Amino acid sequence: MTTAIGVVMTEHIVAGKLEDQRITGKQIRYPADTNELDALTAMPGSELVEILAEQVATLTADGPIDAVGVAVPVIVRQGIVEDSPNLAQIKGMHLAEELTRVLTARGITAPVHIANDADAIAAGVAATRGQLNKLTRVWTIGNGIGYGRWPYVEGVWEGGHVTVTLDPKEKFCGCGGVGHLEGIMGYRAMRMRFLDLEPEEIFANARTGDQRCREFVDLWHRALAAGTASFIHLAGPGRFYFTGHNVGFLELPVLRGHLETMVKMSTLQSYSLEILPEDDQTALLGAGVSAVRALAS
Numbered sequence: 084m085t086t087a088i089g090v091v092m093t094e095h096i097v098a099g100k101l102e103d104q105r106i107t108g109k110q111i112r113y114p115a116d117t118n119e120l121d122a123l124t125a126m127p128g129s130e131l132v133e134i135l136a137e138q139v140a141t142l143t144a145d146g147p148i149d150a151v152g153v154a155v156p157v158i159v160r161q162g163i164v165e166d167s168p169n170l171a172q173i174k175g176m177h178l179a180e181e182l183t184r185v186l187t188a189r190g191i192t193a194p195v196h197i198a199n200d201a202d203a204i205a206a207g208v209a210a211t212r213g214q215l216n217k218l219t220r221v222w223t224i225g226n227g228i229g230y231g232r233w234p235y236v237e238g239v240w241e242g243g244h245v246t247v248t249l250d251p252k253e254k255f256c257g258c259g260g261v262g263h264l265e266g267i268m269g270y271r272a273m274r275m276r277f278l279d280l281e282p283e284e285i286f287a288n289a290r291t292g293d294q295r296c297r298e299f300v301d302l303w304h305r306a307l308a309a310g311t312a313s314f315i316h317l318a319g320p321g322r323f324y325f326t327g328h329n330v331g332f333l334e335l336p337v338l339r340g341h342l343e344t345m346v347k348m349s350t351l352q353s354y355s356l357e358i359l360p361e362d363d364q365t366a367l368l369g370a371g372v373s374a375v376r377a378l379a380s
Contacts, residue, residue: 087150088139088193089371092131092170093200094123097363098138100148101371104210106364111138128172129181136185143191151195152374153182154203154366156229158239162197168257169227196374199240200366201231206376207369208324208359209233215372217321220314221359222307224327227257228265230314235373243269247309267306270329286332304334308341311354315346320354326361333358 089106090098095117099110113134114122123131139151155178157167162179179195186195198206201223209219215233222242223229230242243265244258255275256266266272273282276299280288289296311323325333335356346352359365 085150085375086146086148087152087371087375088142088148089203089367089369089374090135090138090151090153091200091203091363091366091370092123092135092153092155094121094169095119096123096131096134096138097367098135098142099364099367099371100142101368101375104368104372104375106368106371108142110363110367111141112363113138123170126172128176131170131173132178132181132185135182136189136191139186139191140189143193148191148193150371150374150378151182151186151191151193152198152203152370152372152377153178153195154198154200154370154373156200156227158241159197159199160237162195164197194374194378196370196377198235198370198373199229199231201229201242202233202235202240203231203366203369203373204229204326205231205233205324205369206235206372207365207367210368210372211365215376218318219324220318220321221324221326222311224268224325224329224333226270226328228268229327230310232318233369242310242314245310245313247306264306264310268303282329282332300332301337303332304337305341307333308338308345311338312342312345315351315354320346320351322355322357324357324359326359326365328361330358330361 087101096113158165164173164176167174179197183195205219205221209215219233221231228243244263246262247264248262254261255272256263285296289300
């Protein structure tokens with residue numbers, strides 16, 4: 084039996100134990116107050132590592148583990164955080180190495196694997212459906228826009244920053260790039276575009292017929308269709324999943340209608356679209372599964 088710890092660090096941290104790629108027991112959350120949304124943003128990176136280690140130590144109190152998987156919303160390669168827009172304090176950190184050092188001091192010697200959170204969700208979806216041998220792709224829709232895929236292949240995979248328009252006025256992406264998907268769909272980007280409305284109000288107004296909001300909601304869906312069509316043309320059709328804090332904004336019939344205008348080759352039209360409710364458990368499961376799979380690579 085393979086035992087692993089899965090950890091997800093976004094605007095909060097949640098950890099759980101996996102046995103044979105199934106979550107067992109209760110999960111641990113930091114901060115415990117679910118209404119506290121900014122607890123991690125100003126916390127030094129070293130303190131974040133200590134919290135991660137404390138959660139892992141708590142979950143390993145009853146016996147040894149084989150691997151630790153941590154999912155974070157960053158560009159990460161070989162355990163090094165190359166960029167981290169949402170948790171700026173860990174940019175450049177050798178996160179796998181730092182967490183390994185702290186865990187070793189606590190007597191925990193299991194290897195640590197760091198994954199992008201969207202990739203972890205894709206792994207979790209594949210594991211839940213018994214499809215770890217099939218291509219699984221996930222869009223996460225929130226403050227930023229994430230793109231995850233399983234099985235993992237080497238690359239940056241910052242799907243939220245694919246260019247979906249050549250309009251030079253489209254410069255609301257947090258990275259500063261022009262024409263990016265996240266610059267249209269991201270929560271922060273929408274607030275910058277509509278200084279007089281919150282994103283929830285934009286979509287509510289569109290449903291009541293407000294022309295300005297209706298035009299934007301159509302642009303929002305066309306942008307996601309463009310990003311999805313690009314990955315269909317690069318890697319082929321298949322199933323795409325959509326999740327995240329703001330997935331409630333998504334209307335699949337509208338998205339599908341735009342995709343049908345963009346994907347015309349008959350061999351590429353066997354794609355399917357599915358909305359998943361947001362939850363930590365899918366990413367947590369994927370983080371653990373990714374860590375276990377990394378043991379064999």
